[in-house]
Amino acid sequence: MLLLGFFLVLAALVQAGLADAADPRAPRLAMLLEDxxxxxxxxxxxxLQREGRFRDLPAGVPKFGIGAPPVWFHFAVDHAGSGPLLRQLLAGVPWIERLxxxxxxxxxxxxxxxxxDGEAGxxxxxxxxxxAFDLAFAxxxxxxxxRAQTADPLVMPLRLLPADEAIELQRRHDYGFGLLYGFLLALIAYNAMIFIGLRHRSHLDYVLYVGTFLLLSLAYSGHGVARLWPGQAGFQQYVILMLMVLLAAMGLRFASGFLHLEKIAPRAHRGVRGFYLxxxxxxGACTLFGLQSVAVFTAFFVVQVFSVLMCLLGVVGLRARQDxxxxxxxxxVSGMLGAAVTAMAVWRGMPFTELTFRAAELGFAxxxxxxxxxLADRMRRIREQQLxxxxxxxxxxxxxxxxxxxxAEHAAPVWSTARRHGRPLSVIVLDLDHFKRINDSHGHAIGDTVLVAAARAIERDCRAGDIAARWGGEEFIVLMPETTGQQxxxxxERLLASVxxxxIPLGGERLGVSASVGVAEWRGHDDLEALIREADAWMYASKRAGRDRVSGSPPAADRAYAG
Known part of the structure; x- marks a missing residue:
């Protein structure tokens, strides 16, 4: 389901980008920088335009980097009809301060x-x-x-569309972002529930990391100021920049915990922590003192360094063979490539298209x-280790x-049920004969082989509901619910025959193995330990009687069996 959700998001984002790039509807532009x-x-x-002071722009989206002076753009519309020509102009990117x-x-x-987004009102x-600007041309x-002005990267995509086409374009964009945000929220909710249940720090760090990116996407895509904090011009000027740096901090915090950086590379851990702090x-200082231009350069620098650091930390983890x-x-690597493409698309180095602009979202998805x-694989490994x-x-x-x-844990409910409902219950205690002599004469390896063979024999003869265990040393025990003493x-007897x-091959000779067995049936014993003690006493009675036999309590006491 996780992969299915990812591919749906990927398809929606790519479709929106390709559809938008195929028909940009950008008018032919000329521009002039204010001096x-x-x-x-x-x-x-x-x-000035009529004097030829404006410079014609090549095809594509014009962009002017960080801290550019105000820019004037010009295009002409010739309308041969008799009535007004209604068009919607889609201009700029969501962080432009004044258009x-x-x-x-x-x-x-x-x-x-x-x-x-730079002024209230x-x-x-x-x-x-x-x-969006609704225009009517006579x-x-x-x-x-x-006229466009901003301290942030100045990018000016322009589309002049009929209203219905503008609505359709907006619908495609909203679907793409809706799928992306739904997918990210599902990842956040899933890992938040795991953290609440298991208290693993990596899941909390993941929630903070993905949650910060979600907020950043809401901010730089314009959905935040449009729907979550409308009219907050001062906040909008800095929120994207603050979230860019916070994303780097949360990503590096996640990396440090996930890769156990403090253990495998303590100096790198201290360096990474010092960098993001x-x-x-x-x-924070740039925001407090209103240094917007410095804040822009700081945020872009931090994000680029963050992308490189994440890859370097991945190399550290690989060299340390971290799970x-x-x-x-x-x-x-995918996150770094996406962030780098988007940064170069809005700053310099790559053309600005819908796909390059949304590369950070694709990379982060x-x-x-x-x-x-x-994290799921790590949780599976932890569960396997616990098991x-x-x-x-x-x-x-x-x-x-x-x-x-x-x-004792498995026998307790069986004993409770038998005693509460008066159901039959019996115990067998089996001790291998002359086991010390086997160890002393043939070595502990042969002794271990005998113990394993006896355990396999007991497992084969026991029924599904019987509880068999190694009681200690060469002694074994079997608790049998719904079983009378006679049964x-x-x-x-079957267990003795199997033993x-x-x-056990010993250089052409055969090692003989036998056992002394005691049987006890519950007949009002106060507790399970008393029943086991009685079976143990009958086992010792078998040893005193010459070993290699079964002894038990009435009604089976009148019988003795020895080969």
């Missing part, structure tokens, strides 16, 4: 619209598609001027899926039969 003097008005900018759209006809300003983004020639202090290190390395699989420990605690390592403690006696049939 740092007084801000231009729309009429002044149009005059102004001016529509002019015959050199006269006809409409002005403003949006952005400005219209916010409509989500991942940036800012017949004839119209000029559209756009310093990064958190730096972004889950291959998973971690694969996830770190892969990363989150692989890390969830790694092995429980088996070792309950079973004799040599013979594979239950040990004395496990016998237990018959079982004891006698043990064939």
């Amino acid at each position: 740092g003097g007084p801000a231009l008005g729309a009429e002044q900018a149009l005059a 102004e759209v001016f529509v002019l006809q015959d050199g006269q300003l006809r409409a002005v619209q403003r949006a952005g 400005l219209r916010g983004p409509m989500g991942s598609l940036g800012f 017949p004839g020639h119209s000029d559209v001027l756009i 310093a990064a958190l202090l730096a972004i 889950g290190a291959p998973y971690f390395m694969a996830g770190a 892969v990363d989150g899926t692989i890390l969830a699989l790694a 092995r420990a429980e088996h070792l605690a309950a079973f004799d390592p040599l013979t594979g039969l239950r040990n004395r403690r496990a016998f 237990a006696w018959a079982m004891a 006698r049939s043990i064939d």
